[in-house]
Amino acid sequence: MKTGYKMSLAFIALLLIMGMSASASRMGMSRHASVADSDSAKLEAVNDSQSIDPGSIVDEVIWVVGDEAILKSDVEVTRLQSEADGIKFVGDPDCSIPEQIAVQKLFLHQAAIDSIEVSESEVMQGIDDQINYWVSMIGSREKLEEYRKQSITQMRQQMHDDFKNRQLIQKMKQELVKDIKVSPAQVRKYFNDLPTDSIPFVPTEVEVEILTMQPRIPMEEISRVKNQLRDFTDRVNKGETTFATLARLYSEDPGSARMGGEMDYIGRGMLDPAFANVAFNLTDPKKISKIVESEFGYHIIQLIDKRGDKIKCRHILLKPKVSQEAIDKSIGRLDSIGNDIRAKKFTFEAAVEALSDDKDTRNNKGLMANTAQADNRTSKFQMKDLPTEVARVVDTMKVGQISAPFTMVNSKGKTTCALIKLVSRVEGHRATITEDFQVMKDVVLAKEREKTLHDWVVDKIKKTYVRMNDRYKNCNFEYQGWVK
Known part of the structure; x- marks a missing residue:
């Protein structure tokens, strides 16, 4: 299962430096009630840092947003991580990085005021999904630990607060845009005004049936x-x-x-x-x-x-350990089943109903359900939304073809063996209003939500105390109002 938590390492680094666990409760206080004490000290730190030789500075407060200080080291950590990942910031990183950090603080501030919460189970599920994604990309947990020079446990500990903050921000954004809706007329008008080369490209979509067999454990x-x-x-x-x-x-x-x-x-x-x-x-x-x-x-x-x-x-x-011998037996049995289906002794769907171990897909004659979006359950998958092992197999298949058997880790974290059939494939194409209305509607809805969030940030900046080092005041910021 995919849950939407495939984050770039750069975004993880961005959240890592926030350190919000100790400050969330303070952020709920009135700006005017706290400026006399805590912020006066921070202002002194900002002012003092401006009179010091930059070459002698180990670290310094470069911005103050509400009750929160942004350090020079915060910006450097994000910059280095982004360079390592090959990700470039729009504009001058010295300006865009602290601005992005400041925007995250605004959402976290509001989440604290509105008592937005995330459960520990939600946080850990997000971390597990991210680690499982890394494992699928690098090959094994051992290789991941070697590459990152950390144990899986250390990764979880390091990522915990980052993921909690990310989910708080996401929930806050969802709360702010929950009432945004668009009409069919808005969708048609938006795309009628678009140049042909600006119409969105719809990625390849597939429908897949799967037959799974759990290796027997002695x-x-x-x-x-x-x-x-x-x-x-x-x-x-x-x-x-x-x-x-x-x-x-x-x-x-x-x-x-x-x-x-x-x-x-x-x-x-x-x-x-x-x-x-x-x-x-x-x-x-x-x-x-x-x-x-x-x-x-x-x-x-x-x-x-x-x-x-x-x-x-x-x-x-x-969890009982699955032996290679048991895996090999299941692979052999699936291979025979696949040959019988190709010989038309029975259909793939009949085989699923009689033999598959996964009750969810068995009850649907093997058809996989895409639950990436809870409000839009469908049998159609973009390749990125399929389980990694399934996507690799589907990539080279033709419609109606039965795959060779393969192993995968299911949603319960168990090693299982599988056989799949590619039911349909719609190649990537430019969206059309008749065939891809939902795709177009999602684009317009996303634009409206983006505008709502942008306007909220601009308004929030006006009501939030902000002070920055003088050298940032000439920056070309995405949002207006930072410089008071």
Whole structure:
């Protein structure tokens, strides 16, 4: 599954330097109430920095936005990361970088005022998606750790606040544009006025059916996992260690492991049914649940608190290891199925209904559903929205063709084997009002939302205290009003 969190490293670096965790509560205060104290000190820092020889400066406050200072080092970190990624800023980076940082602070400031929140599970899901994307691009977790010179755990820790800020900004923007709508007449007028070479290009779209087969795991491996979980329970009950410590060390749920296995308050409907049935029946925080099998693996659970129809708990997840022998057997079986389909002994759709292990696609005769946009569920995918392993196979296929079997990691984090059929392909083309109205509508809607957000930033700048080093006052900024 794709969740929209494929971020560039440059954007991660941009958020990394914000350091908003300690300042969010201060940002909710009135500008006028705080300028007499905290900002007077920051103003002195800005003024003092202007009288110092630039060559002797280790770091300095170059802007103050609201209650927040932007440091020279903030700009340099973003500049270096952007150069490493080959990304160029529009205009002079010395001007555009601090302005972009300042704009992010305006959205975070408003998010604090409006009590916009993101849950820990949302943050960790975004981090996991990003790490999984990197792994798919570089080949393995080991190669990723070697390339970044960090462990996966260290990456998660470093990325946590960045992703939280990013999601706060995204939610704030969504709140500001939620009531923006466009009519068919607006869409037609917009595109009637466009030159032909400015009409948007619609990327190639495909529809794909998939048959998956989970490699069989021997009972010996399942017993090993269960025995390890029983050992964890015994150690906690004997007081040798805590549940949270074991979760940090051993749990294979990356989202909660770094939090000692702790999950934020969550409703029953958001959990795996087997997990929810056990978790919601727990009553004593001192006791540990029986072993629970879910779609993700095997768990033990410890209650923390219940609040209405939501529960807060800790868990440890262990996943049985899939052997290469089991993978090879599944690949061999799928290869035979593929040959039988090509020989017209039965259809791909019939094979899915009878043999596929994935209930979601099985119930739809194998047709994959694109959930990248929750409000626009469709069977059509752009290549970027397909799981990476599927996209690589689809890229060279013809409509109606059955692929060779391959392995992939599914949405539950499990290694699975798959066979796919390319149902349709619409090659990239210039949009037309008759065939691509939704695409055109999305373009116009995006323009209206962009204008609304731009106007909001301009208005917000007028109401926010801003002070900058004199050398930035002659910059050609994207937004007017920074220089007071």
